[in-house]
Ligand SMILES: Cc1cc2nc3c(=O)[nH]c(=O)nc-3n(C[C@H](O)[C@H](O)[C@H](O)COP(=O)(O)OP(=O)(O)OC[C@H]3O[C@@H](n4cnc5c(N)ncnc54)[C@H](O)[C@@H]3O)c2cc1C
């Protein structure tokens with residue numbers, strides 16, 4: 001193993017996932033401790049804009065694996081490509097974003113190269129023995145714990161999006177292109193199509209701000225007022241399970257234990273009671289706002305700002321005020 | 328087609344988590360254990376396949392865990408699995424998720440399973456490593472966070488829809504393969520009391536570490552992370568309640584979010 005830190009810079013269609021820029025931040029801190037450099041790895045079809053974008057974060061080296069067969073994510077092809085990069089770089093630590101891709105690829109690659117792995121990490125450090133030590137939430141955010149890694153094998157960690165600021169400052173990283181050499185059977189997964197879900201509105205896992213609606217909205221039609229505020233804030237629309245099960249919103253928008261886990265800068269819960277399973281998906285949000293007619297609703301225990309009132313009156317007033325403030 | 332469902336037992340999602348003095352683990356005593364909700368979707372999918380397709384020969388449910396985990400296995404059997412495998416040994420309790428995948432791979436390799444179904448992650452440790460790692464160790468393809476599964480008529484491949492950010496990937500995969508279930512795949516039916524009784528009579532094989540040839544070697548070269556120093560989540564400072572009529576309150580909220588919290 002070298003002292004280098006490898007960062008899997010996730011991209012789709014030559015566009016970096018925002019979390020790819022964020023995970024360079026802890027990678028640089030780790031590299032400062034190990035005395036190695038940060039190496040970014042990009043895997044995909046045509047890679048140009050994504051490479052330039054990652055070079056602006058101050059990584060020391062960039063390794064690309066580009067091939068038409070890698071244009072879409074495939075667990076098999078990407079694990080072959082990433083394992084090849086790991087074989088070449090021999091990093092002490094590999095970081096991936098804890099996105100759908102990173103969480104899918106991390107365990108596969110770790111098993112392939114004989115590494116150890118922690119998922120959805122929120123803090124990282126190198127301990128006195130030179131190995132990785134991380135912190136991660138467990139039990140749906142009702143606790144957190146430290147995870148220590150064994151000394152003798154690479155450490156892989158997927159890092160929770162929006163935990164670190166995007167890295168900046170750099171340019172002129174060394175660049176190297178590795179060829180993709182398919183492993184036997186890599187073609188057993190064939191991506192037919194990537195179909196947009198939930199309309200043209202941003203997905204909850206991509207947004208900085210989320211406006212979420214619960215059972216109190218009472219119909220799909222009524223969700224219009226949630227969408228109006230979301231549009232004004234450039235936010236995504238989320239929903240509780242009760243709202244999704246009732247058919248007001250598709251399940252792709254469900255936030256919570258069996259929905260998506262989100263960590264936005266601002267989460268506005270409208271007519272959501274704050275059941276423990278809903279909190280499981282959003283308690284990592286930076287600022288939480290609750291609007292609920294019941295002053296005893298458990299969501300208020302978590303909220304930074306709360307309004308006890310009828311969301312059908314509060315939301316439109318808020319939309320108008322945000323519009324006015326933004327001028 | 329032989330189907331395997333991997334099931335885990337986790338604390339009920341409403342459990343009040345208390346941390347042991349010293350922080351080495353959470354308090355386990357008195358915690359209500361349930362089938363991992365994501366594994367429920369996998370169980371139901373397996374049973375529905377068996378009900379709908381003539382070419383599904385059997386559904387086997389597998390669990391790794393202490394004696395009490397037999398209860399989760401029994402639910403899978405009551406819902407419709409034909410038989411069970413219970414990997415039960417104190418040595419297994421110390422494995423991390425990658426090593427658990429290696430253990431399961433050692434047991435099921437050569438078992439002739441064409442389709443392995445498992446929840447996308449467990450709701451206690453939330454690591455979601457088991458499915459993809461197990462597929463890698465068995466050298467079969469996998470589809471993660473699957474919300475829809477449609478088999479080809481010949482039963483040799485399927486098209487899966489997998490959830491990603493704001494979109495769904497539509498992937499075709501040839502068998503044998505592993506699928507991790509997300510919400511939307513299907514809801515598990517409630518196991519009836521008579522079926523829970525009948526499940527007691529279904530065959531369950533129990534394996535100890537000594538029964539798993541190659542166990543030590545399989546777990547020696549990967550994983551091995553150690554969890555320690557459990558802590559409650561950081562306290563959030565008390566929130567600010569904004570009084571008054573809806574309209575002025577909404578205005579004040581917008582102002583606070585802009586000027587105080589600086590998030591909009
Ligand atoms: C295994 C399991 C997994 C689960 N996973 C999830 C999950 O992923 N996500 C999730 O959200 N839930 C999940 N749940 C369900 C969860 O327990 C709750 O049932 C659900 O979150 C409730 O949704 P809600 O808050 O919209 O509805 P309710 O609890 O019915 O709350 C509605 C709220 O709206 C308020 N209200 C009503 N009218 C108005 C109004 N006009 N103005 C303002 N406020 C109003 C009410 O006071 C109330 O607090 C799960 C449950 C289980 C058992």
Ligand SMILES: Nc1ncnc2c1ncn2[C@@H]1O[C@H](COP(=O)(O)O)[C@@H](O)[C@H]1O
Nearest residue numbers: 215216218242271273292293294309310
């Ligand atoms: N108009 C309303 N104002 C305040 N709370 C409501 C209103 N309608 C329903 N609720 C609450 O919302 C939750 C779900 O309502 P329902 O879906 O109508 O059963 C319950 O907690 C109700 O008390």
